[in-house]
Amino acid sequence: MPFWLELIINILFAYLASVGFALTINVPHRVLNLAGVSGIVSWIIYWLAMRASMGRLISNLLGSFAIGILAIVFARRKKCPASVFYIPAIVPLVPGVPAYQAVRELTAGNINGASDSALRVIIVTGSIALGMLLSNMFVEIFFRAKKFYKEKKNSYNN
Amino acid sequence: MSSKQDSSFYHDLLDTCLTVGELMIEGGSEMYRVEDTMVRIAKTAGEPDPRVFIVPTGIFMSLDRGNYCQSILVHERNINLELVDRINSLSRDFAANKITLPQVKEQVYKIANGDFPVFPxxxxxxxxxxxxxxxxxxxxxxxxxxxxxxxxxxxxxxxxxxxxxxxxxxxxxxxxxxxxxxxxxxxxxxxxxxxxxxxxxxxxxxxxxxxxxxxxxxxxxxxxxxxxxxxxxxxxxxxxxxxxxxxxxxxxxxxxxx
Incomplete structure (x- = not known):
């Protein structure tokens, strides 16, 4: 399959998946489309990073970092909490499948497979949470710097 | 409004804040946001020092130096972002003095009774x-x-x-x-x-x-x-x-x- 076709499929499916999840958790109707757009951004960044063989930890961190910043930007524009955007968008990244696999391997009696999956859950969850925290920090620093320079400029003008 | 109030004001404020907190936890909001919203509503209404303690299964709140204190239990924890958005815009309007406390209370009880759009x-x-x-x-x-x-x-x-x-x-x-x-x-x-x-x-x-x-x-x-x-x-x-x-x-x- 050529690269452009894969890219189109991934963009389309990321949008559909995020909007589908947004429907099941009852997001406000006016932000349905933007939730899908933020889903595209997080998944495409993760997918490209995985294709560039950056490893699972870095890819998840980059994806959730981007989505953290985008969610705050959208939230300021639409005047609603940021979680409205990042919860549907983060759904393709979260490790629900390895969590289920870990329990299934346990019920099948395969301890090694279970511990592998459980470790993967811990790594992916940790990197997603870390990415969101980093993005929160960056946005805070950005606004603080903006405010600081504004005040400085005003004091020069006076 | 910061002087001594009568007890019905404090009871109204406590009921409103606790219902707001319960609805936000049921809607899947983060804990710090719940705490922030409750404290902000109480402060806007004129209570100088509201105290809140929140865990995912219940909320405690005290007003007027502990003369008025209530708790509420939260049984359901789903994700329902429409709920969080409604409460958020309500508290935003209240902080901007667009609506009064009785109006906030009425709106909150309407939302608590399920008066918000849900996808079929x-x-x-x-x-x-x-x-x-x-x-x-x-x-x-x-x-x-x-x-x-x-x-x-x-x-x-x-x-x-x-x-x-x-x-x-x-x-x-x-x-x-x-x-x-x-x-x-x-x-x-x-x-x-x-x-x-x-x-x-x-x-x-x-x-x-x-x-x-x-x-x-x-x-x-x-x-x-x-x-x-x-x-x-x-x-x-x-x-x-x-x-x-x-x-x-x-x-x-x-x-x-x-």
Whole structure:
């Protein structure tokens, strides 16, 4: 399959998946489309990073970092909490499948497979949470710097 | 308004703040946001030093140096972002002095009685089906188009059965267990009819609307923010859900031997 076709499929499916999840958790109707757009951004960044063989930890961190910043930007524009955007968008990244696999391997009696999956859950969850925290920090620093320079400029003008 | 108030004012304020907190936790908001909203409403109404203690299963709040103190229990914790958005815009309007406290109270009770738009069930089921099918293709690297419709059908069936069993029983996690068993039975039947399909791929996609990955991520964010108690509670909840889902699938696969 050529690269452009894969890219189109991934963009389309990321949008559909995020909007589908947004429907099941009852997001406000006016932000349905933007939730899908933020889903595209997080998944495409993760997918490209995985294709560039950056490893699972870095890819998840980059994806959730981007989505953290985008969610705050959208939230300021639409005047609603940021979680409205990042919860549907983060759904393709979260490790629900390895969590289920870990329990299934346990019920099948395969301890090694279970511990592998459980470790993967811990790594992916940790990197997603870390990415969101980093993005929160960056946005805070950005606004603080903006405010600081504004005040400085005003004091020069006076 | 900052001088001494009569007791009905404090009772109204306490009721409003506690209902707001309960609704926000039921809607799946973060703990620090719940605390922030409650304190902000109380301060805007004229109480100089409101005190709040929040855990995911209950809220305590005291006003007027502890002369008025109440608690409320929270039984349900779902994700319902319309609820969070409504409460958020309400508290924003109140902080900007666009509406008064009696109006806020009236609106909050309206929302608590279910007066907000919800997507009808069939749209939610279509959403779950689309989510299952698309995520299955995205996760399985080699673009498995054969299992695409099967994952959609099984995901929709699982979502519907979880939805109805949650109303039917009061035991938590039983709904997930039963939904996982029904889904696995249907998936085994489909694979018997069309042997070229792969049952692991179908189940991987179809379980996506129910798996607790999101709860786990939110729990870890709470932990990193310093909300240790609510983080541990949410991790516990996510683990129990994962055990219910994996157990349901494991039991059926053991008996039907697929």
């Amino acid at each position: 069930l069939w749209i939610q089921v279509i959403g779950a089906a689309v989510l299952s099918a698309t995520l299955m293709v995205m996760f399985i690297e080699n673009y498995d188009w054969l299992d695409f419709p099967a994952a959609a059908v099984v995901g929709a069936i699982g979502f519907v059965s979880a939805y109805y069993f949650k109303r039917f029983t009061k035991v938590k996690y039983l709904a997930e267990l039963v939904a996982a068993m029904i889904m696995t039975t249907v998936a085994v039947g489909i694979v018997h009819l069309f042997p070229a399909m792969i049952i692991d791929n179908i189940l991987t996609g179809a379980l996506m609307p129910l798996v607790p990955g999101l709860a786990l991520t939110n729990a870890l964010r709470d932990l990193f923010k310093g909300d240790l108690l609510s983080g541990m509670v949410k991790i516990c909840e996510a683990l129990l859900t994962a055990f219910a889902l994996g157990g349901g699938v494991g039991i059926i696969l053991k008996f039907l031997g697929a």
